[in-house]
Amino acid sequence: xxxxxxxxxxxxxxxxxxxxxxxxxxxxxxxxxxxxxxxxxxxxxxxxxxxxxxxxxxxxxxxxxxxxxxxxxxxxxxxxxxxxxxxxxxxxxxxxxxxxxxxxxxxxxxxxxxxx
Amino acid sequence: xxxxxxxxxxxxxxxxxxxxxxxxxxxxxxxxxxxxxxxxxxxxxxxxxxxxxxxxxxxxxxxxxxxxxxxxxxxxxxxxxxxxxxxxxxxxxxxxxxxxxxxxxxxxxxx
Numbered sequence: 001x002x003x004x005x006x007x008x009x010x011x012x013x014x015x016x017x018x019x020x021x022x023x024x025x026x027x028x029x030x031x032x033x034x035x036x037x038x039x040x041x042x043x044x045x046x047x048x049x050x051x052x053x054x055x056x057x058x059x060x061x062x063x064x065x066x067x068x069x070x071x072x073x074x075x076x077x078x079x080x081x082x083x084x085x086x087x088x089x090x091x092x093x094x095x096x097x098x099x100x101x102x103x104x105x106x107x108x109x110x111x112x113x114x115x116x
Numbered sequence: 117x118x119x120x121x122x123x124x125x126x127x128x129x130x131x132x133x134x135x136x137x138x139x140x141x142x143x144x145x146x147x148x149x150x151x152x153x154x155x156x157x158x159x160x161x162x163x164x165x166x167x168x169x170x171x172x173x174x175x176x177x178x179x180x181x182x183x184x185x186x187x188x189x190x191x192x193x194x195x196x197x198x199x200x201x202x203x204x205x206x207x208x209x210x211x212x213x214x215x216x217x218x219x220x221x222x223x224x225x226x227x
Contacts, residue, residue: 032213043203043217044159093158097213104213107158 002028004096006108013084014116020080021111023094029074030096034105035067038091050077084115118142120218122204127224128194136189136221138204146207149215150178150189153201162189162202191223199225 003026013019023033031052036044048058048069056069068080077096081088091112095105119141128134140148147166151159165171165180165187177190189202201220208214 034214041222043219044215046214046216049214091156104164105161105215107160110156110158112156 002096002098002106004094004106004108006092006094006111008111009109010112010114012114012116015085016083018080018082019084019113020078021092021094021113023077023079023096023108025075025096025098025106028096028098030077030098031074032097033071033077034095034097035069035077035079036093036095038093038110044093047079052077081113084113086115089113089115118206118208118216120204120206120216122202122218122221124219125222125224127226128191130194130196130225130227132194133190133192134194134223136191136202136223138187138189138218140185140187140204140206140218142185142206145182148180148187149205149207150187151203151205151217153203153220155200159203194225196225196227199223 005024007022011019033050035047037047038044046059047062048056050056050069050071052071052074058064066082071077091110093110095107121139149164150162152162153159163178165178168182170179175192180187201222203220204218205215
């Protein structure tokens with residue numbers, strides 16, 4: 001099946017630093033990737049849609065200057081949390097679009113971010 | 117807009133059957149997904165329904181009624197490993213595969 005990886009799987013950083021999270025589709029090309037954020041005991045909230053070769057589209061309420069997204073190739077999208085603060089601590093999950101039968105999004109394993 | 121409702125949590129006994137309900141309101145309809153998510157892990161795909169009726173896949177079945185805006189996930193012969201959050205999701209209308217997720221139903225399977 002289609003595989004999506006994320007790196008790192010977890011990261012602890014100091015407040016004010018920037019953190020980059022990578023999302024890769026390992027065995028397929030994904031023109032579209034999605035970034036989600038999930039707080040404890042809550043559901044996934046879509047942050048932005050990452051489009052290869054063009055600017056990302058952000059959901060309402062998500063600061064595009066704080067959450068920088070770069071979709072540099074058909075297999076890689078990166079999310080950079082700039083000037084991270086403790087309230088940014090969350091579980092960040094990416095997914096890649098790949099139309100194969102009924103399943104159209106494949107999720108990465110997630111990155112847990114803790115900002116001290 | 118879109119709205120999805122699921123029970124917050126459920127408890128069931130190993131070996132039993134449990135039904136997790138989901139109701140939704142959307143301006144259009146492009147199918148409904150069910151995902152399973154274990155704590156600290158990413159969601160994994162369970163099912164996708166776009167037509168009315170029941171679809172069975174092993175121990176898991178999913179039902180859809182478009183006229184009622186209602187779906188359920190049926191888990192049979194429950195196992196301890198089925199303890200997880202079950203997420204109902206619908207594509208955003210005109211959203212190019214964007215998904216809106218319900219809050220998820222935390223299922224706890226007990227002995």
